[in-house]
Amino acid sequence: MPAAESLPLGAAAPHTLDPAILGEAADWLVLLQSGEASQADRDGLARWRALDPAHEAAWLRAEGLLRTFGQVPAPLGRSTLARLRRPGRRAAMGLGLIALLVPMAWLGGRRAPWPTWTADLSTETGQRKTVTLADGTLLHMNTRTAVDIAFDASARVLILRSGEILLTSPKDAANRALPPFEVRTAQGSLRPLGTHYAVRQMAEATRVSVFSGAVALRPAQGHPMVLRGGEQASFTARDISPVGEADPNAQLWGQGMLMAREMRLGALLDELGRYHRGMLRLDPAVEDLAVTGAFPLDDIPRSLSLLSQTLPVRLGGYPPYWITVDRAPDRRPDGAH
Template structure:
């Protein structure tokens, strides 16, 4: 019999109930006079860990706005989350009289928030169909979304944009994108890619999906990168500018690395920054940008090391550089194939 870890993440009423309860508890906690900076950081980590959390919190906020017309006592809000967990004996022992009545109302409203989020027709469900964007081989494209954010799509990239009232969602299926995201703390911008999620507010970052996993590089601002654990308990990392992190084929996070920002931005300018790559790695990357494919004829030259800045759109100049700098000769053997051999 397989383990739960191999069954995938369970979705449904239990998960919605848990997210709704947590959202309600976070609301009263953040509104309390005892709320600290650590509480705020913990909240942001929770909200960024799963799009379902952001949806539940946004709905809970709307319901609290209405309920606070009835409850305006700070103590009520400050203790409502505790009351939702304590049993009747503990409540009776710790609180009494008029205050207990107010707290009972707050507890009831917390329960109401949870119930309405779970059973409301607008509760979290499958994302809308969305709009698909794609680039062909060698094509790069800028897209301006409805919120003012700009996406720069690299060659052979496919994504689906799914905006709703609760979140701005982008599913990156393949390729590479630079995101310039407009602010909106109450409207999270979430990128799903390679089994993980990237949550940002007013920032610039890149996400790349390759066959063996994906990577996230932060250029400006702050992003949360989260694993999609089967039980919602996956690791979360907060990147700072100039940092990069990878996710493996199973969506598990690696270690945070120092990114080469110049190299990361190079592809948006048609440049390929190469730092001690093998010829094999160089050819694989360069072939993404053209229907004319390079092929290494002699396996021995596949391990030749290269460094430099190359123009992805100027093949003739590139072939000349390979010949002059590394003694690698190019010869066209078919309309869409160039053979690389030792000079």
């Protein structure tokens, strides 16, 4: 999400405001939204705002969040504020800052990035789509994916602007007088040679997994290389990574599943978070736990509930908008699988 959209109204950027002052602003926010604020409380807020320009900047941001809470589902807004009501000072600061983050995190999951809004074809968070292109190519689009299509008499070009796709070349492509098929990404391009393959646009690289046939990788400023069936590699604009074994998850998402084999819990939540519109928060104390299992992608709360059956973790928050995964208080994570 662009920075301008992730910032509430305020005179200062987040890094210029003291967290303690943000915590105080959050306390005032909670008090005013509790329905118990008196005129004396409102006068106290006015004095607090006048004490320091940083106080005023923090409150302007809080006012923006007051409007944001109006866009958050009512149960989440009410439950969050109720939990924040009159805790201890240290808890108030921590929970108050969470209150500043929850609405924007929820909205962030709801709003599609700019490439999605302007693309020829796109999917939203948690959505998958299958499209048959004009030449017979079968295109599967994963969550948060955007592509442009440019087919004419001289070229067949698919531009992956964001996300992940799974493609199957038409069986009779070799027998037809079709122009070359090319997939372009931010780092270069690739050409399939009668194949079934996946392409994922990462933050700074393109990852390609080939399941049958072959694919020619062409970094924008590097040397080309051909991947064969069962192989996987990533490339930047200049280099191609060492070739490895194709990750089954690069095509399992097309069936709505994610397979974990001794995967770090932190990495698992990163992947599941791609399909979840709300906010997922993981306790750092359990992020290195190893997870093995199959997880459905169409119901992330259900997938997370499976974790508590096999790992020393517990789920909390306000599902499905805000889900926390914490260490269970009566079990130790060391050595758990």
